[in-house]
Amino acid sequence: MASDAGSNQSVERALTVLRVFTAGRAELRVSDVAKLADLGLSTASRLLATLEAAGFVDRDPVSGLYRLGLDTVSLGGAVLNSHPVHREARQIAQNLAAELGLGVNVAVRRDASLFYLLNFEGRQAPRAFVLAGQRNPLHATGLGKSLLTGLTAAERRALLPADRLVSYTPRTITTHADLDAEIERTVTRGYGCELEELALGRACVAAPIRDSSGGVVAALSVSGPLSAIDLQRREAELSRAVIEACDSISIGLGYVGPAHHVPMEQVR
Template identity: 80%
Template structure:
């Protein structure tokens, strides 16, 4: 048991180092990693050397700074290639971004946040970073509202506990009563919108993706700057394109119509295994 406990602790510490490198600056000193993880300097140095030999961490030979290694891309690629939603949605989302000139995003729920499985940039919505693998709040995004539409009001309060929800801009929904109204609107019209609720100057249109059981397993959105989204003029066009694309993905996942929708269970913290 002692040996097993020690091994588990080593794994947890190594994962902590990787998370520190992921959350921190692009490159970090050993002392930065030690401070971020709460580890001793010698322990952090030893773990970094081990991770470097495994290809999970790279060390700049001149500066001596550490960054995440490219072998992690291989692991991430394998995860995505084996995820049913990613496999089914990839080409559809890519086509959508090219057609509309906007960002096309697919996300799943992981606990109380959404996780981006993929993102394609349209010509009018460029980004300087990769959105795939990032997290965002559920209540402040169109994708999050689409994902939450698969839960009951009680389940939503379980996933997002507390009376007040975090505000990111003056337009963020910050209580469950408002969120209930947003979800009811999403269910009634089949799509969600978000206008400057997470970041000023940006908006999106999103809709749920369902699997063969009818459960909401993911969300699809198009997003971009307010000037590119232009909901006043383009809402009908964007909604039609997003819903058609999500329907195509859902059918590929085995969805055959609303008569087969079943309530989503919360037996695990994830909406998709």
């Protein structure tokens, strides 16, 4: 039992070290990893050496800095390729980004945040980084609010206490009353909009994706700079395209329409 406990602790510590690299800086010193993972310097050094030998981190021979290794890409690719939402959404999202010239993102909910499964860049919405695998707040994004349509008001409050409704810009929703109203609008229209709530100068249109049970399992958005997305002129066009894309993905996941399932609010 003592040996098992020690092995489990080593695995947990190694995973903590890997997660440190997903939190911001791409390259870190051993001392940085030790501090961020709350480990002793010798422990951090030993774990990094083991992870390097396994291909999960790489060490720059000149600077001595560590970064995630390419073998993590193989793991990530295998995870995404086996995920049903990713399989159904990938081609649809790629086609939509090419058609509209905007970014197209698909995300699922992971605890109290959204988790990007994939994103494609349109010619009017380039990015210098990959969104897949990153997280963002639920209350400050169109994707997040679409995901929250699958929860009751009480469940939303339990998931996101008032102190978690953090303000990112002057437009960010920071009260549950306002969040409830926005989610109700999203449910009524079948789509939601986000205008500079997470970052100034950007906007999106998003809608939920459902599976065979009728539950909300993911969401899709089109996003980009204000000059490209131009909600005042393009909202009808973009919302129609987003809803159609979400319907196609939902059908691929086995969803057969609202007439064939009882709304989750009624079940509760």
